[in-house]
Amino acid sequence: MSAMNEFFFLIPILSILFYLVVFGFIIYAVMAALKLAKERNAYLKTIAEELQRRP
Numbered sequence: 001m002s003a004m005n006e007f008f009f010l011i012p013i014l015s016i017l018f019y020l021v022v023f024g025f026i027i028y029a030v031m032a033a034l035k036l037a038k039e040r041n042a043y044l045k046t047i048a049e050e051l052q053r054r055p
Helices: 002-053
Strands: none
Touching: none
16 A cells, blocks of 8 residues: 555656656757757858858
């Protein structure tokens, strides 16, 4: 019986950990997307500057 009580005690902890992992992954994905967008904009800016320098 003791093992069953411990199992029911772990269920809320595991669900909280699951949501924290999902939340962390979402934050990571958003930060990665913002970084890629920033790099792309910098690259496009250099291309635009090069095109403006051409006669």
